[in-house]
Amino acid sequence: MVPLLEWARREGISESLARKWIKEGRLQAVRLGHYWYVPEVVDGPERETKTYTLFTHAGGAGKTSLARDLGFELASRGYRVLLVDADPQANLTAWLGVDPGTVADEETLLKVIRQDILPSPREVGRNLYLIPASVNLALGELELDRKPLGALALRTALERVEEEYDLVLIDSLPSLGSLAVMAALAGDGLLVPVETGAKGIQALRAVIQVAKEYREAIRKVSPERVSGRNHIIAAFLPTKFDARTLGDNRVLQSLGELEEVAPVAPPVAYRPGPHRRATEGQVPIQLVGDREAAEEVARLADFLLQRVFRFEEVVA
Amino acid sequence: MSAIRAYLKGLVEEAKSPATSFLPLDLLVPSPQPRKRFENLEALAHSIREKGVLQPLLVRPLGDGRYAIVAGERRYRAARMAGLSEVPVRVVELSEKEARLFALVENLQREDLNPYEETVGVLALLSEDLGRPVEEVVALLHRMRDEARGKVPRNVAGSSEARRVEELFKALGRMSWESFVRHRLPLLNLPEDLKAALEEGAIPYTAALELKKVKDEALRKALLEEARAGLSLRELKARVREALRREKAPRPWHREVGEKLLRLDLEALPPERRALVERKLKELEELLG
Numbered sequence: 210m211v212p213l214l215e216w217a218r219r220e221g222i223s224e225s226l227a228r229k230w231i232k233e234g235r236l237q238a239v240r241l242g243h244y245w246y247v248p249e250v251v252d253g254p255e256r257e258t259k260t261y262t263l264f265t266h267a268g269g270a271g272k273t274s275l276a277r278d279l280g281f282e283l284a285s286r287g288y289r290v291l292l293v294d295a296d297p298q299a300n301l302t303a304w305l306g307v308d309p310g311t312v313a314d315e316e317t318l319l320k321v322i323r324q325d326i327l328p329s330p331r332e333v334g335r336n337l338y339l340i341p342a343s344v345n346l347a348l349g350e351l352e353l354d355r356k357p358l359g360a361l362a363l364r365t366a367l368e369r370v371e372e373e374y375d376l377v378l379i380d381s382l383p384s385l386g387s388l389a390v391m392a393a394l395a396g397d398g399l400l401v402p403v404e405t406g407a408k409g410i411q412a413l414r415a416v417i418q419v420a421k422e423y424r425e426a427i428r429k430v431s432p433e434r435v436s437g438r439n440h441i442i443a444a445f446l447p448t449k450f451d452a453r454t455l456g457d458n459r460v461l462q463s464l465g466e467l468e469e470v471a472p473v474a475p476p477v478a479y480r481p482g483p484h485r486r487a488t489e490g491q492v493p494i495q496l497v498g499d500r501e502a503a504e505e506v507a508r509l510a511d512f513l514l515q516r517v518f519r520f521e522e523v524v525a
Numbered sequence: 526m527s528a529i530r531a532y533l534k535g536l537v538e539e540a541k542s543p544a545t546s547f548l549p550l551d552l553l554v555p556s557p558q559p560r561k562r563f564e565n566l567e568a569l570a571h572s573i574r575e576k577g578v579l580q581p582l583l584v585r586p587l588g589d590g591r592y593a594i595v596a597g598e599r600r601y602r603a604a605r606m607a608g609l610s611e612v613p614v615r616v617v618e619l620s621e622k623e624a625r626l627f628a629l630v631e632n633l634q635r636e637d638l639n640p641y642e643e644t645v646g647v648l649a650l651l652s653e654d655l656g657r658p659v660e661e662v663v664a665l666l667h668r669m670r671d672e673a674r675g676k677v678p679r680n681v682a683g684s685s686e687a688r689r690v691e692e693l694f695k696a697l698g699r700m701s702w703e704s705f706v707r708h709r710l711p712l713l714n715l716p717e718d719l720k721a722a723l724e725e726g727a728i729p730y731t732a733a734l735e736l737k738k739v740k741d742e743a744l745r746k747a748l749l750e751e752a753r754a755g756l757s758l759r760e761l762k763a764r765v766r767e768a769l770r771r772e773k774a775p776r777p778w779h780r781e782v783g784e785k786l787l788r789l790d791l792e793a794l795p796p797e798r799r800a801l802v803e804r805k806l807k808e809l810e811e812l813l814g
Contacts, residue, residue, distance in 0.1 A: 410529065417540045429579065440540055459529065466533040470540040 213238060213245035259518045260367055260377040260396030261443055267412035268383035270402040271448035271477065273300045274484065274494065275509075276380040281493035282510040284336035288375040288520075291330055293318070293363075294342035295392040296382035297349075302341040305333045306491040312343040318363065318388075322349045322356065327366040338374070346388070353387040360387065361430060363395035376518065385419060393423050397434065398443030400517070403464065405450040405457045405476060410464070417442070417470070442471040444517045446509070450476035472516045475508050547611045552591050553584060555598045556628060569599065570606035578604055581613040583631075585624050592616065595624045596631045625653050633697055641723045641730045644709040647697070654693060655686055663710065665690070670706045716742075718749060728752045735765050744768055 211219075217227040230236035231245065238245045263272040276292055284290040294301040295318055299309035314320070318340065320328040330338035353359040367377060381392040393399060401416055403409040420440035428435050435441060445467050451457045467473050483499040490496070495503040514520065582597030594601055595617065604612045619627060629650040632638065638646065652659045669687055671677045681687050694702045700709075712730070715723070719733045728736075732752045739745040748768070752761055791799055 407529075410533065413533075413536055414539070417536055421540070442540070459527065463527065463530045463533050466530060466537055469537045 210239075210246040210248055213247060216247040257520075258367075258371040258374050258377060259520070260379070261398055261400050261517070262379040262381050262392050262396050263402060264381045264389070264393050264399040265401050265403070265412055265416055266383055266385045266389065267404065267409065270383075270404045270409060270412070271446075272383075272402050273304065273380050274487075275400070275402055275446060275448070275477070276301055276378050277304050277487075278493045278495065278506045279510060279513070280337055280376075280378050281334065281495060282506050283376055283514075284334060285495075286510070287336065289336050289338075289373070291338045291340070291374040291377045292333075293340045293377065293379040293392075293395075295346075295363075295379055295388055296342055297344050297347035297388075298382070299342040299344065299346070301380045302339065302343070304488050304491060305339055307331060307333065307339065307341050309341065309343045312341045314343070314345050316340070317342050317346050317349075318391075319346060319349050319352075321362050321366045322352050322359065322391075325362060325366060327370050350386055350388050353391060360390045360394050360426065363391045364430070367395055375520065385415065390423070393419070393441070394426055398441045398517075399423075400444050400446055400513075401442055401471075402446045402448045405447045405460050405464070407456075407460070409447075409449075410460065413467075440470070444472045444474055444513065445470075446474045447476040449479040451479045472512075474512050475505075477505055477509060478502075546614060546616065548584065548592060548614045549611045550601065550605060550609065553582070553601055553612075553614075554587065554591050554593050555601060556593050556595070556624070566599070566603050566606060569603035573600070573603050573607040573609065578609070578612045581615045583617060583627075584614045585617055585619045593624065595619065595628050622653065626650065629653065630697075633699070639723075639730045640709060641712050641720075641733070643699070644705075644712050647699075647705065647709070648713075650697075651690060651693060655689060663713070666702065666706050666710065670703065673703065716745070718746065722749060722753065729758070731758055732761055735761055738765055739768055741768070 213227055213231075214224050217224045220227075227236060228245070231238045236247065238247045240246075263276050265272065273296070280290045280292045292301060292305070299312070302309050302312065316328045316331070318328075320326055328340055330340045333339045353362070356362065363379075377396065379392045379395055381389050399416075399420055401413075401420075403413065417440060420442045424435050424438060424441045427441060445464065447461055447464055450461055461476055464473055478501075480494075480499065480502055483494050483497045483502045486497040486499075487494045493506075495506055578600055580597070580600070582600055583595040584592035584597075585595055587593050592614070601612065629646055633643065633646050633650065648659050648662055651662045655662060655665075657665075665681065665686060668677070668681050669690065672679050672681060690702055694700065694705065712734075715733055715737055719728075719736055722728045723730060723733050728749070735758070736745055736749055736752065739748060748756075748761065748764055751764070756764075789802075791803065794802060
């Protein structure tokens with residue numbers, strides 16, 4: 210938004226002429242209080258699409274809730290967000306109000322696996338798009354094993370639609386099979402939810418190991434993306450943190466050690482009530498009327514924007 | 526420090542250690558191995574110049590700052606040719622014996638070893654594994670075969686060494702030990718000049734088997750030179766056949782005449798020649814009584 214006076218001077222015309230144009234409808238402007246402003250298309254540097262995969266083979270760590278809530282949070286801040294449900298269980302799909310039973314194969318990642326084309330996503334909110342999943346996606350696992358370079362199929366397909374989205378979040382499945390590999394290799398790195406507890410950190414060893422292998426795989430196709438790194442973990446996201454228990458507090462403190470590997474996000478607390486209301490109501494947790502839960506997601510989004518996504522410029 | 530913290534510290538170390546590290550070529554030492562030829566190095570060097578070394582070499586520390594190549598000597602040579610100064614490696618802690626076994630197995634799993642190299646490789650593997658010199662391994666194999674045929678009383682069959690031999694062949698999955706003894710061991714009895722040519726990779730092993738038939742050393746040397754110069758196997762076979770015919774002592778000429786007489790059909794001869802032949806035969810009959 211440029212003040213009218215400023216705009217007129219830049220265009221080399223008088224302010225009164227500009228006002229006249231507004232009256233005649235030749236110039237689009239909005240009035241805020243006493244002043245007129247001209248909306249301006251900012252030709253800033255093209256924002257690069259950032260793609261991240263919520264990844265861990267441990268089930269119940271919070272991948273899907275995080276994908277849904279972070280996606281909603283960033284979309285409502287003006288980022289164009291594409292969510293990709295890579296899990297045949299299709300929880301993300303269902304939780305966003307899409308009945309997986311109505312999802313055709315061509316709408317899911319099966320299209321990527323079979324035709325190397327990204328399906329057109331469903332719009333599930335303002336700035337928020339979804340490539341849904343259905344139970345048939347499980348077939349993709351078998352088809353991927355037979356497909357040469359199948360592990361890179363999603364990465365290649367996403368490269369073709371870059372610039373349509375600011376952020377792509379992929380919700381992976383709790384496995385280390387070929388679908389999970391394809392999801393992991395698709396983007397700029399892994400967001401690893403860690404359940405704050407013994408089970409959560411036990412899963413880390415395998416995650417770190419595969420993250421190193423994935424880094425090698427990506428190095429072969431885009432070495433510049435992984436130079437100077439040994440792995441592709443972009444951040445650890447502690448989840449299901451129960452501040453009332455001593456054990457969880459100890460684990461959370463210790464998780465700080467992982468900062469040497471990748472940024473460790475502020476924890477997401479264990480909130481069974483709001484979580485249930487969100488899934489039942491098919492809405493993000495920000496919309497169930499729990500202020501703390503909403504603030505927590507906002508803090509997490511701030512953290513990711515600052516330390517992980519690092520968009521060059523902020524949306525106006 | 527709590528157990529959790531110690532565990533996580535370990536993970537951090539693990540994450541920080543690179544999956545692949547790089548080592549300067551000068552620190553790498555090739556190990557002796559069954560592969561004697563390095564064909565198409567140029568092509569590999571070219572690909573390395575374009576894309577780099579895609580698969581890390583397997584090396585083990587020698588303890589003096591240098592590393593022995595366990596697997597990947599071909600890549601090592603090609604990287605040298607391509608002018609690289611360092612290559613990706615995976616460092617593994619192996620004892621010398623383990624490393625040798627590993628290299629032998631790795632080399633045997635290649636597709637492009639010729640049967641002679643394969644034979645030498647398998648024997649080296651058996652010798653390494655059993656801790657016996659190659660000659661004893663060969664003797665053991667022959668003994669096993671003779672016992673299996675029932676020629677000699679069973680002494681080694683079922684012994685731990687014989688069982689180990691059977692296991693190794695099964696694990697290699699190439700051939701049975703029986704077929705190895707029957708078809709491959711004879712390759713070791715080649716004359717020295719042929720063995721040398723095979724090891725250099727100057728001639729294919731099929732040519733060596735062909736040349737082995739020629740016993741006359743001077744003649745074999747001449748043919749070997751031709752084979753080295755690129756004589757085709759087909760031509761070589763023809764030459765060998767010819768040479769063998771010449772090598773055989775010529776038959777006494779009168780027997781050849783006798784053989785011709787056996788096939789003689791007087792009726793078919795023109796009248797004048799027939800009269801002449803009949804007269805000579807009569808003379809011959811009288812002479813021989």
